[in-house]
Amino acid sequence: MTKRTKVLIALSFPLQFILIKILGNYPEFIETYYSNGLYPYVSKLFRIVFGWIPFSIGDIFYTIAGILIIRYIYKNYRLVRKEYKRILLDIYITITVAYFAFHLLWGMNYYRLPLYKSLELDRKYTTEELVNFTERAIAKANSIQYQITQNDTIKVKVPYKSSEIFEKTMNGYENFSAKQPQFEFSHRSLKTSIYSGFLTTMGFSGYINPFTNEAQINGRIPVYKFPVTASHEKAHQIGYSAENEANFIGCMAAFYNDDIYFQYGAYNFMVWHCLKEVHNRDKDEYERLKLTLNSGIQKNYDEVRAFWTSHKNPLKPMFKFTFDQFLKANNQSGGILSYSYVVSLLVNYDKKHTLVP
Known part of the structure; x- marks a missing residue:
């Protein structure tokens, strides 16, 4: 990933946050276009892909993510003082991507019509x-x-x-x-x-x-x-x-x-x-x-x-x-x-x- 791409992703976080909070004030819109629009297709697709597997793929993903985090910390903890800007940017990008995926795949339902x-x-x-x-x-x-x-x-x-x-x-x-x-x-x-x-x-x-x-x-x-x-x-x-x-x-x-x-x-x-x-x-x-x-x-x-x-x-x-x-x-x-x-x-x-x- 280029430095420019990383910066663009990082800059998207405040925009995402503001957009979500604005949309949250319009539950009828969320209900119509997300909860009863996009979301049913996304959720059904994931259930079709993962539902037949007898164990939790999500838990496996979390395990892999945990291992990668530990590996990242191990590789970079000695470099914190010298490369703290790069490390902070990596962490910020990870949070930004996770925040986007969470709301796109499920989280916007928190703002639907009661x-x-x-x-x-x-x-x-x-x-x-x-x-x-x-x-x-x-x-x-x-x-x-x-x-x-x-x-x-x-x-x-x-x-x-x-x-x-x-x-x-x-x-x-x-x-x-x-x-x-x-x-x-x-x-x-x-x-x-x-x-x-x-x-x-x-x-x-x-x-x-x-x-x-x-x-x-x-x-x-x-x-x-x-x-x-x-x-x-x-x-x-x-x-x-x-x-x-x-x-x-x-x-x-x-x-x-x-x-x-x-x-x-x-x-x-x-x-x-x-x-x-x-x-x-x-x-x-x-x-x-x-x-x-x-x-x-x-x-x-x-x-x-x-x-x-x-x-x-x-x-x-x-x-x-x-x-x-x-x-x-x-x-x-x-x-x-x-x-x-x-x-x-x-x-x-x-x-x-x-x-x-």
Whole structure:
């Protein structure tokens, strides 16, 4: 690469940044020309190319990138004082290219029209509406838990391998997209991450690789969490970057799945997030509702809590803080708390479509 080319690439970074921030003020434009225009073709192409491979190509790319970075540091650390301008320019160019690729291949979805607008939902809801929805979700979760175990004190165990769960996610998207066509999904590219141990250390259940459009699942999390987690990551693949929206779509894809274990995962997910929000608004109602929950469901919650507690480490808060700042920098003002905003979508979708009878 010539010096002139390097300078031109370097100069493009501020222009990219300004352009993205300007376009971010026009979500209808992003929705029309990127999220429903360019992006579906790009994402589908990557899923076709990489989806059939049983392991994560994205994780391999990250491994190679890590090796190249270490190699670069090894070759250049003695030259920092003499050639610091060249080294800084190399680093700046790498960041510029990665920034461009990230937004072109996936990241512009952070600026699309909010889901509550495209679904024509209210954004606010009352505590009474929340409690009513939570009561009905608990009743349904209790019913499915008992149907599976025939005992309200036994936690649910999913009898599938991860590959079977990944295959079954398609059914939920097929059924959900029959009601809401914008959530149509094709060409599965869903895999267990080879860095599941690292994801556990960071405190994450999964992620999407924005450069290969592969959905990665942490293979170490409790298996009953796989259906909703896998469906959540697939929501990212079809262009819903916001975490609350991916939570909602993932929950709905599990909810509409014909498999009872997926349905249990959806109701378990709903109840967990709704109870947290009830606790924030009315602690007395929270205590009352919590007592109506089958102890088998509570044991599933305890299973997840015990898993993350057993993997506590000093680095986890740093990773969480970094991800929080990443989300805030990408049009999610609530940062990592935006995961919980799914309750608004659930309650208001139920008000319009009677999600839980």
